[in-house]
Amino acid sequence: MPELPEVETVRTTLQTRLLGRVIERATIKRRDMLVVPGDPPGGFSRSARGAAPRFRRVRAADLLGGDRVDGVLRHGKQLAIVGASGRVLCVHLGMSGALLWRAPGKRLERADHVHAHWRLDDGSRLVFRDPRRFGGLWSFPGMDNLRLARWDALGPDALAVTSAQLGRALARSRRPVKAALLDQRAIAGVGNIYADEALFGSDIDPRRPAESLTRTETTRLARAIRGVLARAVRARGSTLRDYRDADGDPGAFQLAHSVYGRAGLPCHACGSPLASALVGQRTSVWCNACQA
Numbered sequence: 001m002p003e004l005p006e007v008e009t010v011r012t013t014l015q016t017r018l019l020g021r022v023i024e025r026a027t028i029k030r031r032d033m034l035v036v037p038g039d040p041p042g043g044f045s046r047s048a049r050g051a052a053p054r055f056r057r058v059r060a061a062d063l064l065g066g067d068r069v070d071g072v073l074r075h076g077k078q079l080a081i082v083g084a085s086g087r088v089l090c091v092h093l094g095m096s097g098a099l100l101w102r103a104p105g106k107r108l109e110r111a112d113h114v115h116a117h118w119r120l121d122d123g124s125r126l127v128f129r130d131p132r133r134f135g136g137l138w139s140f141p142g143m144d145n146l147r148l149a150r151w152d153a154l155g156p157d158a159l160a161v162t163s164a165q166l167g168r169a170l171a172r173s174r175r176p177v178k179a180a181l182l183d184q185r186a187i188a189g190v191g192n193i194y195a196d197e198a199l200f201g202s203d204i205d206p207r208r209p210a211e212s213l214t215r216t217e218t219t220r221l222a223r224a225i226r227g228v229l230a231r232a233v234r235a236r237g238s239t240l241r242d243y244r245d246a247d248g249d250p251g252a253f254q255l256a257h258s259v260y261g262r263a264g265l266p267c268h269a270c271g272s273p274l275a276s277a278l279v280g281q282r283t284s285v286w287c288n289a290c291q292a
């Protein structure tokens with residue numbers, strides 16, 4: 001699943017490729033992968049798919065057709081492509097989604113599961129592909145609408161989270177700190193891999209109740225979250241199964257994981273075998289000797 005560093009890598013690549021370009025043609029192939037104003041509430045939810053909800057007809061402008069790209073933003077794991085008209089297309093990659101940019105004349109390796117595509121005025125193309133369809137597209141008249149409908153419900157972005165913000169997110173919660181970190185309403189963009197890595201980096205046991213963390217530990221954890229995410233962004237993300245950045249290249253950060261995927265192997269810091277168990281319903285790996 002693409003996590004924050006992977007989505008940030010896609011964002012910076014698209015910012016370079018798309019900025020100032022005019023979208024000449026926009027095509028949606030699977031209508032239920034796009035939500036536009038006027039659709040039934042929750043129109044794109046998985047449960048609604050079987051019930052064949054009535055969607056309103058898509059206009060090219062809903063997908064930024066005819067618009068010039070003014071910027072590509074990110075909050076947590078969501079992207080927003082902003083048009084010069086003010087209209088915004090929010091993209092969530094879900095479990096297996098990818099936004100791929102292709103130079104003029106260059107073909108896609110896989111043309112299946114393509115739900116939407118765009119042609120730009122330099123002949124390049126942008127493609128939204130999502131085999132498992134947990135991702136999706138949302139069209140909004142402006143950034144304010146996007147924030148109100150989606151981003152305001154998320155916590156502060158993890159790449160820049162301060163210790164004060166993290167302290168507020170963890171306070172008065174008896175959940176394991178690992179579960180609190182994964183809650184996107186508390187802090188946006190921490191997934192399973194980077195939660196385990198940040199807890200290891202700050203010597204905190206993932207099973208500790210969130211509210212039991214001291215101020216010093218919260219400060220250490222906030223620094224570890226920012227640090228591990230920033231290092232992963234520099235390595236252009238982690239490629240576990242099928243993640244590729246917008247140019248189709250894999251990331252390299254999987255080579256630098258300290259605990260994730262290393263259950264039973266020796267801890268890099270002390271050599272004792274790493275422990276593993278379900279914490280907050282997710283497989284977690286930690287060092288019983290280093291993390292208290």
Ligand SMILES: [Zn+2]
Nearest residue numbers: 267270287290
């Ligand atoms: Zn250790």
